[in-house]
Amino acid sequence: MAVELIRIVSRSSPMALAQVERVRAELAARNPEIRTEVVPVTTSGDRWQGDLAKLGGKGAFTKEVDAALLAGEADLAVHCVKDVPADRPLPAGTVFAAYLARDDIRDALVDPAGRTLDQLPPGTRIGTSSVRRVAQLTAVYPELVTVPIRGNANRRLEKLAAGEADALLLAVSGLERIGMTDRISQVLGVDEMCPPIGAGVLALQCREGDTDVIEAVSGLGDPATWREMTAERMFLHVLQGHCNSPIAGYAKAERDGRLSLWGRVFSPDGKTVLDAHEWAGPLDPATLGTSVAVALLRQGARELIDTIPH
Structure with a gap:
């Protein structure tokens, strides 16, 4: 029936x-x-x-x-x-x-004055509760201050308006879904802010x-997204990351069928960065995810993840 x-x-x-x-x-x-x-x-x-x-x-x-x-x-x-x-x-x-089908995987800066990260004065309070964002932001912009801010995107924008932060980091896709892309002052490339798994x-x-x-x-x-998610979720599963683990990465299925996966693990202050990038070749997506995770474990990812309280 x-x-x-x-x-x-x-x-x-x-x-x-x-x-x-x-x-x-x-x-x-x-x-x-x-x-x-x-x-x-x-x-x-x-x-x-x-x-x-x-x-x-x-x-x-x-x-x-x-x-x-x-x-x-x-x-x-x-x-x-x-x-x-x-x-x-x-x-x-x-x-x-x-x-x-996958939406935009990038992060965006929402600054009421329309500035980019480079233009923000030292001491500017950036609202985010993501350890992944904090690690990457702190590594490149140590003069900026991160303040924890939770809630859905609408709630975070309200908190920004109320002065709980001077600017926010949010997902581009989330702002697209609630029709708030006009609030974006800068879209950060994946090389500047590596996205979370499953972005x-x-x-x-x-x-x-x-x-x-x-x-x-x-x-x-969407078949391409299925392959990307299979690789990304296996990568995260093998690393056994928890919600306080600064782990980032993304898989990309090319039009010709090739699949690649970029994986990164950070220390909370962003000073230590472990990186791995592989192409699947004949590997199935899950094997690719495992392979990139193992490459990071060989670099010391387990110790890095396990030293972070959760």
Whole structure:
């Protein structure tokens, strides 16, 4: 029996709801006969404004969403891949049915005065809670100050307006989703600010046994993004990084089918940087992810990650 209704569980932030609307629109274009409805949840990560590590890390944004899926209250979850922990498997009984085509993976500076990082005076407070951003920013701009700022992008922009920071670092893709790209004062290249694993990618998660739902949504998947995510998530899994690990990297599937992966591990102050870059050649994506992680482990990545409290 073909599925008639798909209930999509989502965090209730404007960003999460915008992501769900993208999925609904793509699904309606492919399967106009399927109705969709949204089941909103508020996660512990959304409610908690302190250090994420104290809540058990990134899983704080996915736990309640997973629970709704497993309890049968919803049929589909939409996740930002960068928020889904890779140091442990997906909850038993669930699978990723598709990765949507990748959005922009870069970071952006939001400065109310429209300046670039080079133009910011010493002591400027940059709002970010990302250890990856802090490490890279501190290494190149030690005169700038980072201040912890949490919440979804809309909330962070409100905090910026309230004076809790002088400028922000945010994901370009997130600002695109909430229609706020006009706030960007500088887009940082991946060589200036290496992105998080899974940047710019939405994943569709279903219950393993829901073959009708899996079949209905798997057509939304992008094959190139699937290869990139397989490599990136295996890379992170082998490194066993936690939410306080300054790990960055991205895979790129070329049009001719070649796949490369760039991986980096930083010390929190950004002074130590371990780098590895490989092309897959005949390797499958998961083997590429493993190979780049092993190259970093040979350089001392394990010690670097394990010395960071979490």
